[in-house]
Amino acid sequence: MQPSDGKARTKSEKTRLRILDAAAKTFRDKGYSATRLADIAAAAGTQAGSLYYHFDSKEQLLDEVLQRGHGRVAETVRMRIGALGPAASFRDRLRAAILAHLEINLRHDDYAAANIHLHNQIPAAIRRRHIAKHRTYAAYWQELLAEAQAAGEIGQDVDISMARLNLFGMMNWSIEWYRPGRLDIGELADNMCRTLFDGIGSPSPGGMAET
Amino acid sequence: MQPSDGKARTKSEKTRLRILDAAAKTFRDKGYSATRLADIAAAAGTQAGSLYYHFDSKEQLLDEVLQRGHGRVAETVRMRIGALGPAASFRDRLRAAILAHLEINLRHDDYAAANIHLHNQIPAAIRRRHIAKHRTYAAYWQELLAEAQAAGEIGQDVDISMARLNLFGMMNWSIEWYRPGRLDIGELADNMCRTLFDGIGSPSPGGMAET
DNA sequence: GTCTATATAGAGATAGAC
DNA sequence: GTCTATCTCTATATAGAC
The missing domain is CATH 1.10.10.60 (Homeodomain-like)
Incomplete structure (x- = not known):
């Protein structure tokens, strides 16, 4: 498969x-x-x-590619999180979700990567449905992050929408630069998860924190 | 202008x-x-x-658009950092660089945004030169981050290349979703800088740190 | 089901009037 | 300098043989 x-x-x-x-x-x-x-x-x-x-047409070909791709990503991410069981921390859930998203897009599946890569090239005739699906997928992650915040694993002052967009940026930009072989996808996922939660600043910073 | x-x-x-x-x-x-x-x-x-x-041709038109766009981004980022003076912390330099990169791409300039947006659609005939310029620009940020690490503002165990790619992901993905008006670009830059350095995790985490 | 041949439209690019 | 008209090539899509 x-x-x-x-x-x-x-x-x-x-x-x-x-x-x-x-x-x-x-x-x-x-x-x-x-x-x-x-x-x-x-x-x-x-x-x-x-x-x-x-x-029937080139457009229909694209339509089916995008639909299949989206379906697989969404399914896989939900499945992997489900497999963790209810006791898992939200940080572990996020890590699993990031890994799933990256694996599908970077290794397995041109169908999935096409969704990201063609994001802004979708012909008007079929764009509406696909945008709706992307919104649903985004909402799923939004909920995941919101639950993590409610559980105290994300700072109370963090803007969850921005956090989601930043995370999507890290993940989706990787299909522009990632080439198989050089770097393990698991390490990549760990790195993004760690960066998102802990940041890259030194444990004992010299400057200020925030506003 | x-x-x-x-x-x-x-x-x-x-x-x-x-x-x-x-x-x-x-x-x-x-x-x-x-x-x-x-x-x-x-x-x-x-x-x-x-x-x-x-x-002369459609391709030449693209070529010039990309060249102008790249030139403005690179110049502006260097200028803004230069304006900070030698006493500025690297975190402040990074914040200024992020802000400059975002302002150019999100507000001012279709030329600049075209560089990111068409990143993978550049015809073979002119691709080589533009890829070289992107590499130079990336190297500039890489150096900035490496200096920050040498100065102790970034953790010693952080992979600087990955940090750069993650940061570029956050910034460049924003041209896919950002629409003027709703959100101030300065806030966006602050948010990305804070996320990158400090992460979004709670100050007192319940789980483990890293491997 | 897949091929070859072709209809038709649309693109980039050129020529010549003004 | 910019227009209109047009050349030429290429792309999607169709038709009909096998």
Whole structure:
């Protein structure tokens, strides 16, 4: 179950998934407009005209890539947190969520990464639904952070919305620079979690704290 | 001196700058491939064919937008830090740098924001030079952070490269979500600086620290 | 189901009038 | 300098053979 979802039955279904995989990868790498159907076809080992047996349009191809990608990220993050059990600290939950988000986007899945990478290139016709999904996902993290604050693990004066945006920034920017192999994703997740909670300042600072 | 650089002399130069402003804004909003020359022309109040009196190609237009944008960001950040004088703490320098980077990208300048927004859409022909400039800019921040660590303002065990990438993530992701008016950029900069140095965790944490 | 060939539209770029 | 008209190429999408 690396790309697509593997459980293809008929030959037609298999081809369809191969095309989707190729589309996800190509969209992710080149962007929506810069991707030609011929690029997707080549990556899938077929011809541009043949895509139309499986899909109605380039836009529909993108739509399905984005939907699948989003679904997997959201599911995986919820699952991983659920697996921790009710006794886990919120810091541990956050760490697990960050790790899941990063693993999916950086290793597994062009579908997921396309959601972030094409964030601002989605054609108007399908943008509304995808923005709604992103909002739902953001709200999930917002709730997680709010609970952590209520439990006393995050400072009472912290603006939770800003904290979420800063965290998303760290995580989502990593798909711009991360290349597999050099750095372990687990270390990356730990680092982001530690930075978010503890900061990078020296334990005994010389200056002031805040306003 | 809001857009372009204002000091246009001849009518031709003024038009040229108006076209550049339009190109920066359109590229920034729609991306490179999705932008048509007709869009730029419309935004500049002229016709697509007329652009060729001032520029050789769409690619050259992008090239100049990116170069101008990068130049302004780099200059402004260096200037602001220089203005602080040698006695300033590194935390104050970082805060000033963050503020400058955010102000340019979020308020002033489509040229600057295009550099971030089109980061992965730059055509191969001109990519090399721009990547080199981004590396130089990154190295500048890296040095700033390294000096802060040497001065004891950042923990000795902190990975400076990761800290830089996390900070860039927070800052650069903000151009995806920030909309003028709702939130003061100064507050945003303070928040990011505070998050980076101090983290958002409660002063008296219940759990463990690190590995 | 997949191919090749093609219809059709839209893009970047050029030419020449004004 | 800017316009309109147009060349040319490329892209999405369709049609029909196999």
